[in-house]
Amino acid sequence: MDNNKKRTDTVQDFSNTPDAGLAASHRNTVSTSTNVSASAGIVTTNDSDMRKVAFASCLGNMVEYYDFGLYAVATALVFNTIFFPSTDPLVGSLAAFVTFFVGYCARPIGGIIFGHFGDKFGRKKALLITMSIMGLGTFAIGLVPSYNSIGIFAPILLVALRLAQGIGIGGEYGGGMVMVIEHARPEKRGFYSALVHAGVPAGIVLPIVLLAGISSVMSEADFLSWGWRIPFLISIVLVGIGLFIRFQLAETPAFRSLQAEGKTAEAPVVEAVRKHYSSILLGIGSKIAESGLFNIYAVFAITYCMTKLGMPRQVILNGVLIGAALECVMLPLFGALSDRIGRRKVYIGGLLFQAVLAYPFFMMLNTGDVTWICAALAMGLALGHGSVYGAQGAYFSELFPARIRYSGLSLVQQIGPVLGGGISPIIATMLLTQYGSYGYVVAYMIAIAVLSSGCAFLLKAKRI
Numbered sequence: 001m002d003n004n005k006k007r008t009d010t011v012q013d014f015s016n017t018p019d020a021g022l023a024a025s026h027r028n029t030v031s032t033s034t035n036v037s038a039s040a041g042i043v044t045t046n047d048s049d050m051r052k053v054a055f056a057s058c059l060g061n062m063v064e065y066y067d068f069g070l071y072a073v074a075t076a077l078v079f080n081t082i083f084f085p086s087t088d089p090l091v092g093s094l095a096a097f098v099t100f101f102v103g104y105c106a107r108p109i110g111g112i113i114f115g116h117f118g119d120k121f122g123r124k125k126a127l128l129i130t131m132s133i134m135g136l137g138t139f140a141i142g143l144v145p146s147y148n149s150i151g152i153f154a155p156i157l158l159v160a161l162r163l164a165q166g167i168g169i170g171g172e173y174g175g176g177m178v179m180v181i182e183h184a185r186p187e188k189r190g191f192y193s194a195l196v197h198a199g200v201p202a203g204i205v206l207p208i209v210l211l212a213g214i215s216s217v218m219s220e221a222d223f224l225s226w227g228w229r230i231p232f233l234i235s236i237v238l239v240g241i242g243l244f245i246r247f248q249l250a251e252t253p254a255f256r257s258l259q260a261e262g263k264t265a266e267a268p269v270v271e272a273v274r275k276h277y278s279s280i281l282l283g284i285g286s287k288i289a290e291s292g293l294f295n296i297y298a299v300f301a302i303t304y305c306m307t308k309l310g311m312p313r314q315v316i317l318n319g320v321l322i323g324a325a326l327e328c329v330m331l332p333l334f335g336a337l338s339d340r341i342g343r344r345k346v347y348i349g350g351l352l353f354q355a356v357l358a359y360p361f362f363m364m365l366n367t368g369d370v371t372w373i374c375a376a377l378a379m380g381l382a383l384g385h386g387s388v389y390g391a392q393g394a395y396f397s398e399l400f401p402a403r404i405r406y407s408g409l410s411l412v413q414q415i416g417p418v419l420g421g422g423i424s425p426i427i428a429t430m431l432l433t434q435y436g437s438y439g440y441v442v443a444y445m446i447a448i449a450v451l452s453s454g455c456a457f458l459l460k461a462k463r464i
Helices: 020-024 047-082 089-121 123-141 153-181 186-197 199-216 220-227 229-233 235-248 253-260 268-275 277-308 313-341 343-366 370-397 402-419 424-435 439-458
Strands: 034-037 042-045
Touching: 047 089, 047 123, 047 153, 047 186, 047 199, 047 220, 047 229, 047 235, 047 277, 047 313, 089 123, 089 153, 089 268, 089 402, 089 424, 123 153, 123 229, 123 235, 153 186, 153 370, 153 402, 186 199, 186 313, 186 370, 199 220, 199 229, 199 313, 220 229, 229 235, 253 402, 268 277, 268 402, 277 313, 277 343, 277 370, 277 402, 277 424, 277 439, 313 343, 313 370, 343 370, 343 439, 370 402, 424 439
Parallel strands: none
Antiparallel strands: 034 042
């Protein structure tokens, strides 16, 4: 059977039949060939060129999340001391996590701005701008003087640059994912979208390796004085690489078809909210636990082990590093599984697994044993978060038609984390400070996992 005609009975295209000649032309970019499914009206890129698109998007995503992940790790390791000095380490961490949250609050703004821009003028143009904003913001953070040098202006500058980071990444995700989804065949969207998502844990691994390596070759005083700045400053090199890669990508066939036919949305965000409000609301609810639990594993666990258990920084960093590296491997496997058995089954299964894992996760951390700590983080990141995140890209993208896909997906993906990953380290730290035990943190983890499972159960996507 012709692969281009598989499952065409389940596929709809809201942009009407694309112009096949237009879809085949990728002028001034990497040349790709396209396939047209006549019955479905969908233009896709062949497998060989699809791998190039996915690889380029994954690398671009990794550069973006290197910037964002670097801030997350530095928040737990450094910023509580450098920018928010306090006699109580947990109080300093709480203040640092608030600035971490500010970045999440800015993400919906970026999603709205660049969702509109990407749906109206093109995905590729929007992605070049978002990467530039993100990279320059990260580089500038490495230049901010400490609280001891300029007082209150230090955290103010940090918050301002964090806002820039949030706006950049808010516009980045939707465009990067849509770029892959609109190039891929519907029956392989799960796999290819998960490859893009692999850039996220990879982007977390890189700053951890750099920070760990730098801290291991210098004294604590030197690391806190200037060593932590090095990964922020060298991010400008990664941004240059990412921009070069982005320039090589062609615009998606679906968008070029809409543009040629004059069918791009005039107000894509408004149209998405007006016509797809239920998908947006349920998508946001489904997103809360994915992002919230990820930051429990990758961010809060670092603070917990260092401040509550008194463990060396390197031990917990190694655990997060192993877990994130394993997640890079597991994500495409779970994405491919979602292509075979359905996105929703994989998504809900991963959320329920994390609800069951919550209490054992902290029990394993509390052993203080390196093996158990690594096992806990590997289970949380690679299996729990990996299964949910592996299915999520295609699952949420298929909620919206091409003319508003960038905007609709951005609303879900950027508002959800404000209620999930943005506040989960804050809530967990407050609960730990108030009650002195992880029991309430476990209850919080279970509650958001169940909430998101219920929303995902009601969320039905079509392969459009």
